[in-house]
Amino acid sequence: MTAIENHPTLQAALDETELAQMDAYWRAANYLSVGQIYLLDNPLLRTPLALEHIKPRLLGHWGTTPGLNFLYAHLNRVIKARDLNMIYVTGPGHGGPALFANTYLEGTYSEVHPDVSQDERGMSRLFKQFSFPGGVPSHVAAEVPGSIHEGGELGYALSHAFGAAFDNPDLVVACVIGDGEAETGPLAASWHSNKFLDPAGDGAVLPILHLNGYKIANPSVLARIEPEELESLLTGYGWKPYVVEGADPETMHQAMAATLDAALDEIAEIQRHARASGESHRPRWPMIVLRSPKGWTGPREVDGKPVEDHWRSHQVPLSDLAGKPGRVQELERWLLSYRPDELFDEEGRLVEALRELAPVGDRRMGANPHANGGTLLRDLRMPDFRDFAVDVPAPGAATAEATRVLGYYLRDVMRLNDEQRNFRVVGADETASNRLGALYDVTANAWMARELPADENLAANGRVMEILSEHTCQGWLEGYLLTGRHGLFSSYEAFIHIVDSMFNQHAKWLKTTRELPWRRPIASLNYLLTSHVWRQDHNGFSHQDPGFIDHVVNKKSDIVRVWLPPDANTLLAVADQCLRSRDLVNVIVAGKQPAPQFLTMDAAIKHCAQGVTIWDWASNDHDGEPDVVMACAGDVPTLETLAAVDLLRQRFPELRIRVVNVVDLMTLQPESEHPHGLSDQRFDALFTPDKPIVFAYHGYPWLIHRLTCHRTNHANLHVRGYIEEGTTSTPFDMCVMNHIDRFSLVENVVGRLPQLGHRAAYVAQEMRDSKLRHKQYICRHGVDLPEVLEWTWPGPN
Numbered sequence: 001m002t003a004i005e006n007h008p009t010l011q012a013a014l015d016e017t018e019l020a021q022m023d024a025y026w027r028a029a030n031y032l033s034v035g036q037i038y039l040l041d042n043p044l045l046r047t048p049l050a051l052e053h054i055k056p057r058l059l060g061h062w063g064t065t066p067g068l069n070f071l072y073a074h075l076n077r078v079i080k081a082r083d084l085n086m087i088y089v090t091g092p093g094h095g096g097p098a099l100f101a102n103t104y105l106e107g108t109y110s111e112v113h114p115d116v117s118q119d120e121r122g123m124s125r126l127f128k129q130f131s132f133p134g135g136v137p138s139h140v141a142a143e144v145p146g147s148i149h150e151g152g153e154l155g156y157a158l159s160h161a162f163g164a165a166f167d168n169p170d171l172v173v174a175c176v177i178g179d180g181e182a183e184t185g186p187l188a189a190s191w192h193s194n195k196f197l198d199p200a201g202d203g204a205v206l207p208i209l210h211l212n213g214y215k216i217a218n219p220s221v222l223a224r225i226e227p228e229e230l231e232s233l234l235t236g237y238g239w240k241p242y243v244v245e246g247a248d249p250e251t252m253h254q255a256m257a258a259t260l261d262a263a264l265d266e267i268a269e270i271q272r273h274a275r276a277s278g279e280s281h282r283p284r285w286p287m288i289v290l291r292s293p294k295g296w297t298g299p300r301e302v303d304g305k306p307v308e309d310h311w312r313s314h315q316v317p318l319s320d321l322a323g324k325p326g327r328v329q330e331l332e333r334w335l336l337s338y339r340p341d342e343l344f345d346e347e348g349r350l351v352e353a354l355r356e357l358a359p360v361g362d363r364r365m366g367a368n369p370h371a372n373g374g375t376l377l378r379d380l381r382m383p384d385f386r387d388f389a390v391d392v393p394a395p396g397a398a399t400a401e402a403t404r405v406l407g408y409y410l411r412d413v414m415r416l417n418d419e420q421r422n423f424r425v426v427g428a429d430e431t432a433s434n435r436l437g438a439l440y441d442v443t444a445n446a447w448m449a450r451e452l453p454a455d456e457n458l459a460a461n462g463r464v465m466e467i468l469s470e471h472t473c474q475g476w477l478e479g480y481l482l483t484g485r486h487g488l489f490s491s492y493e494a495f496i497h498i499v500d501s502m503f504n505q506h507a508k509w510l511k512t513t514r515e516l517p518w519r520r521p522i523a524s525l526n527y528l529l530t531s532h533v534w535r536q537d538h539n540g541f542s543h544q545d546p547g548f549i550d551h552v553v554n555k556k557s558d559i560v561r562v563w564l565p566p567d568a569n570t571l572l573a574v575a576d577q578c579l580r581s582r583d584l585v586n587v588i589v590a591g592k593q594p595a596p597q598f599l600t601m602d603a604a605i606k607h608c609a610q611g612v613t614i615w616d617w618a619s620n621d622h623d624g625e626p627d628v629v630m631a632c633a634g635d636v637p638t639l640e641t642l643a644a645v646d647l648l649r650q651r652f653p654e655l656r657i658r659v660v661n662v663v664d665l666m667t668l669q670p671e672s673e674h675p676h677g678l679s680d681q682r683f684d685a686l687f688t689p690d691k692p693i694v695f696a697y698h699g700y701p702w703l704i705h706r707l708t709c710h711r712t713n714h715a716n717l718h719v720r721g722y723i724e725e726g727t728t729s730t731p732f733d734m735c736v737m738n739h740i741d742r743f744s745l746v747e748n749v750v751g752r753l754p755q756l757g758h759r760a761a762y763v764a765q766e767m768r769d770s771k772l773r774h775k776q777y778i779c780r781h782g783v784d785l786p787e788v789l790e791w792t793w794p795g796p797n
Contacts, residue, residue: 013255013261014253014254018077019254021354022073022074022253022257023249023253024342024343024354025076025354025357026066026069026070026249027297027339027343028101028338028340028343028354029072029102030065030069030101030297030338031335031340032097032104032123032126033065033066033097033098033100034097034298034334034335035127035335036097036100036101036126036127036131037058037059037097038058038127038318038335039054039055039128040053040054040055040127040128041124041128043120043123043126043348044341044344045332045335045336048332049329049332049335050328054331055132057131058316058321059131059138059316060094060096060130060131060315061095061096061097061138061139061315062097062295062313062315063212063214063295063313063314064092064095064178064210064212064314066292066297066298067092067210068095068098068099068176068210069098070252070256070290070296071088071176071210071256073357074257074260075088075260075365076358076359077260077357078260079359079363079365080358082264084363085170085171085172085368086171086173086365086368087148087171087172087174087368087371087483088146088174088176088365089148089149089157089158089160089161089164089174089175089176090149090157090176091158091175091176091177091178091187092179093140093150093154094140095140095178096137096138096141097130097138099140099144099146100144102366103144103145103364103366104118104123105354105355105358106358106365107358108145108146108364108366109126109144109366111145111367112516116129118348118349118350119348120347120348121348122348123344123348142512143512143516144366145366145371145518146365146367146368147371148164148373148479148483150506150508153501153505154178154180155181155184155187156186156187156190156471156478156502157177158175158177158187158190158191158207159189159471159475159476160175160475160478160479161173161175162196162205162475162476163476163477163478163479163480163481163482163483164203164479164483165197165202165203165479166197166202166424166446166465166479166480167201167202167422167424167485168202168370169202169271171370172203172206172264173204173205173206174206175207175208176210177208177209177210178210179210179212179213179214179215179222180215180216182209182221182222183220183221186472186475189467189469189471190472191234191238192237193205193472194237194238194282194448195238195447195448196446196448196465197285197448198280198461199270199271199273199274199275199283200274200275201421201461204267206264206286206287206288207239208287208288208289209234209289210292211223211289211291212291212293212294212296212309213293213309213310213311214294214311214314215311215314216311216315217311217314218311223291230289238282238285239284239285239286240285240287241286242259242262242287242289243288243291244256244259244290245289245291246291246292247293247296247309249297256290259288262286263286267285267286270283280459280461293308293309294308294309294314295307295309295310295312295313295314295317297338298334299313299317299330299334318334371482371483372518373482373483373484373485373520373522374484374522374582375484376483377484377485377520377521377522378422379580380413380416380417380423380579381413381417381420382413382576382580383416385409385573385576386601386605388405388409389569389572390405390568390569392569392597392598392599392600394793394795395598395599395793395795396597396642396795397597397792397793398596399594400567400568400594400595401435401592401593401594401595402565402568402590402592402635403528403530403590403591404435404436404437404592405572406435406528406571406572406575407435407436407437407439408438409572410425410436410488410575411441413579414442415442418442418463422485423486423487424464424465424476424477424486425439425464425488425490426464426465426466426473426474426477426488426489427464427465427466427473427489427490428466428467428473428491429467429468430531431445431490433492433531433592434492434528434531434592435592436490439464440464443462443463444458444459444461444462444464445458445462445464445465445466446459446460446461446462446463447460447462448460470495470496470498471498471502473489473491474489481523481524482522484523488526488528488579489527490530492531493530493531493532493545493546493548493589494531494533494545495543496548497545497548497551500548500551503551503552503585506585507585510559510583510584511556511559513583514558521582522583523579524581524584524585525586526575526586526588527585527588528590529548529588530590530591531543532589532590532591532698533545533546533722534591534634534635534637534731534735535593535636535731535734540726540727540728541726541727541728544722544734546589546698548587549562549589549665549698549699550700550703552587553665553703555585557666557674557677559583559585560584560585561578561581561584561585561586561666562665562666563578563588563589563663563664564590564635564662564698565608565635566598566632566634566635566638566661566663567595567596567597567598567638568597569597569600569601569603569604570607570608570663571590572601573601573604577608595635595636595639596639596792598615598638598642598793607661607663608663610667611663612660612662612663612678612686613661613686614658614659615660618642618659619657619658620649620657621656621657625688626658626688626691627656627657627691627692627753628656628657628658628692628753629657629658629660629686629687629688629691629692629693630645630657630659630660630696630745631659631660631661631693631694631695632660632696633665633695633697633698633704634697636731636735637721637740638661638696640696640740640741641659641696642659643742643791644742644746644749645657645659646742646791647742647743648746648749648750651746651766652756652759664676665707666707668683668704668708670710670711683708683711683712684712684713687713687717689712690716691713691716692716692718692749693716693717693718694718694720694745694748695717695720696740697719697721697740698721698722699721700721700723701719701722702719703721704721705717718748720738720739720740720745722740723738723739725737725738726738730784731784732784732785732788733774733778733784736771736774743771744767744771746767747764747767751764774788
């Protein structure tokens with residue numbers, strides 16, 4: 001690594017005045033940080049500190065905070081000196097005191113939270129609210145202006161930073177990565193994001209790996225490996241690392257100032273060359289390794305045990321203040337070591353000479369519009385999705401691959417927004433596999449690494465992004481959305497579970513931001529889940545899991561939407577609605593295999609608008625009550641339901657059957673629980689208050705029971721769905737194994753209609769025989785029965 005002591009500009013980085021002011025600003029941030037963790041009152045220590053001035057419950061994380069404060073102060077300097085457009089992504093998310101402190105010092109926090117004013121009274125509020133009932137969290141959350149990164153969980157800082165930099169050519173994203181975060185799988189993969197960043201059209205990311213030696217109670221891996229090994233690791237990832245190391249504040253201030261100047265000079269030259277020459281070779285971007293003591297400037301020892309530069313400083317270095325004599329005075333000495341009387345005036349305001357160190361207006365990292373992406377969000381230019389409609393002359397009379405049709409639509413979304421450069425599609429090496437290849441008619445995969453002559457669809461400015469890390473894909477897209485752009489994440493259904501926790505954090509972020517009027521709505525996070533459970537016939541059991549839906553519906557109802565379009569036209573209508581939406585997580589599940597098409601575009605639009613409808617063309621109960629309701633949600637369950645209806649009509653022509661299709665899964669909830677939920681009256685009108693309902697569902701059947709448990713007719717609801725049965729077999733055999741096939745559905749219906757009398761037993765036996773015949777056939781021929789493969793909807797009776 002480039003040792004900073006050998007850097008030629010070290011001696012000239014800061015003059016004596018700048019050095020003193022930089023150190024004083026850092027002390028002010030540290031003072032505010034300690035105050036947030038400990039103080040309930042007496043914020044400027046105008047009277048001797050007493051136990052009643054201290055919070056009864058001490059919560060917070062000190063260990064990483066002084067390093068974050070140190071970096072924020074130095075980034076402020078270069079922003080002012082260079083007029084940089086910069087945001088700050090905080091990987092050590094529990095360093096919340098640092099970001100609250102710095103946005104307070106620069107004035108942004110008081111602007112969005114006027115009750116936390118820049119005076120003694122406001123400082124007291126800043127301190128009290130931290131980790132306090134009715135206050136703010138201890139981590140870097142949505143409440144912190146300038147944040148685009150929920151700090152409650154580690155691993156995603158660098159991918160978020162790159163997502164923010166894509167298509168933002170003037171933006172520099174300073175991304176601090178902590179010791180613990182550096183050990184996570186998502187972070188390890190995200191180092192490779194530099195192979196996708198185009199210096200000609202994108203912004204820059206400056207990673208700062210902050211190694212303070214420890215996690216909660218253990219040494220950190222990267223801090224303990226030999227420096228040469230760390231250098232090899234980071235260089236192997238494609239970075240040019242600089243190291244700033246030490247504990248002496250004066251030396252560290254000079255070293256960091258010199259290093260930032262050198263790194264930013266390199267970034268500027270990389271971008272200047274790429275934009276002037278048009279060359280697309282991957283540069284070796286600079287990064288910084290900051291080695292500083294954990295709990296820097298805090299108590300060195302407590303009760304004879306080391307605290308500074310030790311894991312004991314991770315959270316609250318001085319605890320049990322009520323139970324240990326002299327502990328209050330230790331805290332007072334710690335706070336006074338920052339010399340607050342030099343930093344704040346009589347009113348409690350930061351003194352003028354230090355206020356001038358912070359950038360102003362939108363150049364403040366807490367006020368940068370990119371960190372409140374809704375302020376920059378522009379609507380997508382959208383094609384008319386009707387132009388891509390599949391011609392359906394009659395239900396079932398056309399065949400199409402739904403996601404391939406969607407690909408043509410997404411291609412034109414991409415094309416229409418090429419000039420704005422505010423739309424990207426991400427996926428884990430699955431764009432072509434998921435039949436979205438039409439995108440390559442207008443763009444390529446983003447790629448800055450080495451290319452070979454046989455390569456296809458690679459370009460530095462490509463707008464499709466593929467890396468075989470779902471975590472990185474999600475992080476890129478979240479960073480892109482949070483900074484005011486639009487996108488879509490396409491994934492195999494079974495493997496979207498890899499980002500379950502990332503989805504959690506994003507959904508929580510959206511829930512919180514809706515309660516913050518200064519946070520503007522952002523474009524929705526849109527998932528397209530395909531290669532789904534019912535057509536994983538060659539990959540087998542490992543690729544069969546529809547459970548992401550169950551995970552999603554745990555979140556607040558005003559945040560999530562789940563869509564199960566039965567055919568291509570419905571998928572187009574759903575996708576258009578999702579891309580236009582704001583502050584939601586939309587999950588769309590759609591197959592990619594050739595399948596019958598049932599709805600004209602006009603019918604699909606009406607179906608999507610209502611979310612659930614009776615398919616009158618498939619029903620024959622128009623002149624009276626149905627004997628049974630056949631409900632379905634999902635493309636394969638819809639196909640099997642219609643085939644079962646056909647079989648029932650052939651055997652029982654007099655049977656009145658109502659077919660109900662659900663495309664918006666959340667309509668099944670009561671309207672009191674979800675904005676799209678049906679009223680009880682409308683639900684009963686569709687599903688009847690007392691007739692048997694046989695419901696074929698795409699996912700795990702118990703979710704339907706959960707969504708409908710308070711409905712009048714829940715006792716008559718019989719759901720068939722995925723029950724963890726699967727292997728490498730034929731598509732129809734997957735249905736048979738999980739009892740959603742047409743034969744099993746018929747068997748379910750006849751067993752619940754006593755009016756069918758003795759005939760029910762014979763038909764049920766016929767259906768069981770058909771399933772046995774199916775098993776014998778596929779084991780002999782390797783394909784499904786001709787009557788299954790060739791079945792089409794017969795049309796009106």
